[in-house]
Amino acid sequence: MTTPATGRAVHLVSRPQGEPVPEHFRIVDEPVAEPADGELLVRNRYISVDPYMRGRMNDVESYVPPFALNRPMEGAALGEVAASRADGVAEGNLVLHNRGWREYATIPAAEARVLDPDLVPSVTAYLGIAGMTGLTAWVGLFDVARMAPGETVFVSGAAGAVGSAVGQMAKLRGAGRVIGSAGSRAKVEYVRDDLGFDAAFDYHDGPVAERLAELAPEGVDVYFDNVGGEHLEAALHNMRKHGRMALCGMISQYNATEPAPGPRDMFQTIARRVMMQGFLVGDHMKRMPAFLEDVGTWLADGSIRADETFADGIENAADAFLAMMRGENTGKMIVRL
Amino acid sequence: MTTPATGRAVHLVSRPQGEPVPEHFRIVDEPVAEPADGELLVRNRYISVDPYMRGRMNDVESYVPPFALNRPMEGAALGEVAASRADGVAEGNLVLHNRGWREYATIPAAEARVLDPDLVPSVTAYLGIAGMTGLTAWVGLFDVARMAPGETVFVSGAAGAVGSAVGQMAKLRGAGRVIGSAGSRAKVEYVRDDLGFDAAFDYHDGPVAERLAELAPEGVDVYFDNVGGEHLEAALHNMRKHGRMALCGMISQYNATEPAPGPRDMFQTIARRVMMQGFLVGDHMKRMPAFLEDVGTWLADGSIRADETFADGIENAADAFLAMMRGENTGKMIVRL
Known part of the structure; x- marks a missing residue:
């Protein structure tokens, strides 16, 4: 393929204070570089939008650097190789890389992973259940929170990409009871009836701690936190002795816009011997092979389900991100180009 | 010895709301029971008063049941056997048991542990550095927080019984830098100059987070929390990546009297991959032999110091507890009968 002169990309043009709005983003025609030696030209097909990206919109050095203003943002993307000047990568290969939020990316081959489209039901699984999303759920549940068979598991954001995987993986590994929270009645039904959680509730229906206590009267052994705030406090106050939380x-x-309040009565961590562990999936990449063995089995025999919500076109990428932040997705939110 | 008709004991006569005052306690003459078969009559010599007892004064079932009203309170005590009707325990033996807050205790021999007074510099060490206090410090630092040589350790309540042991044990096991907080200039000097902490500060001297940042500019790997509240938040905001907190x-x-606020901006647990683990020493009794080997060595060669603050007489036990809660002790607070 001839390298196109330009491709569209999404820039962050100002930093949100509080809730981001469309005006923080702009579609810009960017020049597309010819691939140099060892590089690939990738035509992106699917772009991932994820909650963690909100943090990168702030001008704060956290575990990842902030997005630069007036430059294309970054994030996971799946594309096909339009031109290759690297050994071992051929035109037409499907690759996973981190230059999302744009139509074309010219990247060092070392930053791309060539994928086998036949190993998954749909290639977009590599952005979700068979990728970082699935690994996040698996590592958090089994390595960080050390879930054991028979235990009661609570997961917030249960209809989201990570949460829906957590609940299903917990059941597949023998959890005694899996409870999810979500943000609408439709999501609650989805989580319970389609994903097979034992119980679920809409967190708008009264105090989270009370709803959780009703659905987990014996308490919670493992809490997988995607939400923080009131959910985290409610989980703490419903933990069983020696409970573990994967944050x-x-x-x-x-x-x-202000530092968010923490869970009240932290002494409960002592009285109940609770372990809370914050984690980032990037620290756990060495677990990818073991994870892929599990998830490969589950995908092959149809025992795990990974729904996706699609938006179409780079011009809708920012809106897709904003909709995901408002919880309008079910499962993984993906922009299809 | 003839069993005395009565002995004095300290009752809890009403439950404090907020700060306890002397009127919540009363000295009462209690009948002393003759020891039955398998029992001991113990004359208490030393009584431990500890922060955790405050929780037992509330009418809330936590990890230990509340103290009953108008009954002698309980807690660790050292006494000598005044009469024995149990095999293997002789009159004059030194025993450790849990019926403190009273002059005489008639107890099943199974509830008492016979101690060797020659293994420690002073028998009161069995209430402190060579007992539950020392085990608490050792287990929290090495098992729960998994301190490694070269790391920076922060301990609050550093002039207290547990805190002073934590800082010294950290240094003895090769911590790179040990920082303590305490509640007065005299305690700060004691912690730094007498106990060998690398640095210490008075938490009244401005925001804890700022003082800690000055003294640990590279951040903290291990936080040992005795204080909670502002200290816990300050520690979180000064943790290094992969830091661990023993709560x-x-x-x-x-x-x-209201649920205490938690640490703000709990997202830092994720960004920094922080582990927080609440623990109770009672869950770790199997570690006692390994602990005693360490602390025995340190006590024998004089490398660890365990100061004590004494109050005299059962009539001063409640005041000793109240003074300890206000931080008027240095090291272990003990009531000598």
Whole structure:
């Protein structure tokens, strides 16, 4: 393929204080570089939008650097190789890389992973259940929180990409009871009836701690936190002795303009001997092979389900991100180009 | 010895809301029971008063049941056997048991542990550095927080019984830098100059987070929490990546009448991959032999120091407890009968 002169990309043009809005983003025609030696030209087909990206919109050095203003943002993307000047990568190969938010990316081959489209039901699984999303769920549940068979598991954001995987993986590994929270009645039904959680509730229906106590009267052994805030406090106050929490995300706080309050009565961590562990999937890449063995089995025999919500076109990528932050997706939110 | 008709004991006569005062306690003459078969009559010599007892004064079932009203309170005590009707325990033996807050205790021999007074510099070490206090410090630092040589350790309540042991044990096992907080200039000097901490500060001297950042500019790997509240938040915001917190006590919150606020911006647990683990020493009794080997060596060669603050007479036991809660002790607070 001839390298196109330009491709569209999404820039962050100003930093949100609080909730991001469309005006923080702009579609820009960017020149597309010819691939040099060892590089690939990739035509992106699918772009991932994820909650953690909100943190990169702030001008704060956290575990990843902030997005630069007036430059294309970054994130996971799946594309096909349009031109290759690297050994071992051929035109037409499907690759996973981190230059999302744009139509074309010219990247060092070392930053791309060539994927086998035949190993998964749909290639987009590599952005979700068979990729970082699935690994996040698996590592958090089994390595960080050390879930054991028979235990009661609570997961917040249960209809989201990570949460829906967590609940299903917990059941597949023998959890005694799996409870999820989500943000609408439709999601609650989806989580319970389609994903097979034992129980679920809409966190708008009264205090989370009370709803959780009703659905887990014996308490919770493992809490997988995607939400933070009231959910984290409610989990703490419903933990069983020696309970473990995998702290994966706190989406309720990402738009906070003041430091968000922490869970009240932290002494419960001592009285109940609770372990809380924050984690980032990037620290656990060495677990990918063991994870892929599990998830490969589950995908092959149809025992795990990974729904996706699609938006179409780079011009809708920012809106897809904003919709995901508002919880309008079910499962993994993906922009299809 | 003839069993005396009565002995004095300290009753809890009403439950404190907020800070306890002398009127919550009363000295009462209690009948002393003759020891039955398998029992001992113990004349208490030393009584331990500890922060965790504040929790037992509330009418809340936590990890230990509440103290009954108008009954002698309980807690660790050292006494000599005044009469024995149990095999293997002789009159004059030194025993450790849990019926403190009273002059005489008639107890099943199975509830008493016979101690060797020659193994420690002073028998009161069995209430402190060579007992539950020392085990608490050792287990929290090495098992729960998994301190490694070269790491930076922060301990709150550093002049207290547990805190002073934590800092010294950290240094003895090769911590790179040990920082303590305490509640007065005299305690700060004691912790730094007498106990050998690398640095210490008075938590009244401005925001804890700022003082800690000055003294640990590279951040903290291990936080041992005895205080909770502002200290816990300050530690979180000064943790290094992959830092660990052993949550042992939260004395700043024991008199709270509302649920105490938690550390703000809990997302830092994720960004920094922080582990927080609440623990109770009672879950770790199997570690006692390994602990005693360490502390025995340190006591024998004089490399660890365990100061004690004494109050005299059962009539001063409640005041000793109240003084300890206000931080008037240095090291272990003990009532000598």
